[in-house]
Amino acid sequence: MNPEIAFEDVAYIRNLVRVRSAMVLEPEKTYLLKSRLEPFAKQEGFGSMADLVSQLRQTSYGPLHKRVVEAMTINETSFFRDLVPFQALKDRLLPEVIQANWDIKRLHIWCGASSSGQEPYSILLTILHHFPELTSWHIRLIATDLSQEMIKRGQEGRYGPFEVNRGLSPPMLNTYFSRQGMEWQIRDDVRNMIEFREMNLAGSWLVLPTMDLVFIRNVMMYFDMETRKDILRRIRGILAPHGYLILGATETTLAVDDHFERVPVNGTSVYRVRKD
Ligand SMILES: C[S@@+](CC[C@H](N)C(=O)[O-])C[C@H]1O[C@@H](n2cnc3c(N)ncnc32)[C@H](O)[C@@H]1O
Known part of the structure; x- marks a missing residue:
């Protein structure tokens, strides 16, 4: 899979995540975005991150968009965190x-x-x-x-x-x-x-x-x-x-x-x- 992603595609994902979860993905965290989006695109059967974003752009908000937003969230947690x-x-x-x-x-x-x-x-x-x-x-x-x-x-x-x-x-x-x-x-x-x-x-x-x-x-x-x-x-x-x-x-x-x-x-x- 092509590990590169166009600037406009990063902007699209950042905006999607912001609108649907309020999470602000800082531009300097683009590496994080890519490191999550690439395996997600593969798992969903897309040939590249660009193909995934293209599909997202063509359809109104639905289950695929929701799964992308969820894939971008940071779920780090533990029992009795910070004690x-x-x-x-x-x-x-x-x-x-x-x-x-x-x-x-x-x-x-x-x-x-x-x-x-x-x-x-x-x-x-x-x-x-x-x-x-x-x-x-x-x-x-x-x-x-x-x-x-x-x-x-x-x-x-x-x-x-x-x-x-x-x-x-x-x-x-x-x-x-x-x-x-x-x-x-x-x-x-x-x-x-x-x-x-x-x-x-x-x-x-x-x-x-x-x-x-x-x-x-x-x-x-x-x-x-x-x-x-x-x-x-x-x-x-x-x-x-x-x-x-x-x-x-x-x-x-x-x-x-x-x-x-x-x-x-x-x-x-x-x-x-x-x-x-
Ligand atoms: C870093 S975890 C923190 C979990 C736990 N509160 C802790 O401190 O261990 C952040 C959680 O917030 C959730 N989250 C992110 N945006 C959210 C939103 N807009 N509304 C509700 N939950 C959200 C994520 O799905 C994730 O599970």
Whole structure:
């Protein structure tokens, strides 16, 4: 396959990805674009990246366009990624939410870029492992992602040895997973506690209930300022007054949305809506 791609074709793909996912593929990341598009074109049976782009241009937005956008997304994730947010969840965020919701015994959590599921499962395992009393509560844990393929992987809850070795402790692995050949399958009762749904953060949202905790980690960094502002505004609309927003380690609401305030916890930062 010809490894070259015309400037206009790169521009077309960048625009497609931006319009459909809000992700900004910087021109200096053209190598990344090519390294993903080339195998994708081959896998889809095209003779070259140019043939693929030509087909995309000739037809209105459809499944092929969607698959291209998904092929361009960065799905990097792991169980208990960065660890400290999950320590904060255990030591401060969940205890506070439990106190606030004690009378109604209800917990709503949304994980807004859940990739292949390791993040929502890490949230759920923190609850099950450290707060067993919450199993009698009404818990809704909603995991959404742009990518249909990632949502399917999360729903399946099956992970390879490399994936479970990244972040899962042996007691958690042995308690909540069973071995199936080379892979590890999360228990059905745990898997069924998460609602996995497709959703574009930059598009129209599903109807979401008031949330106690919102995790939108390691995705805002790919969006432009206007998109970040719009997403944070909409999060404010669904976050409970005692609720927290948890972002990725390199992400912040500062200089994006002044209605949020930063709360330092366990060496990391979480965010809540200012009361004043
Ligand atoms: C780098 S992963 C982060 C996964 C996880 N939150 C973590 O921190 O480990 C980014 C995820 O965001 C998703 N994504 C990208 N653009 C999105 C959008 N517009 N709406 C929803 N999800 C999006 C990608 O499909 C990918 O699964």
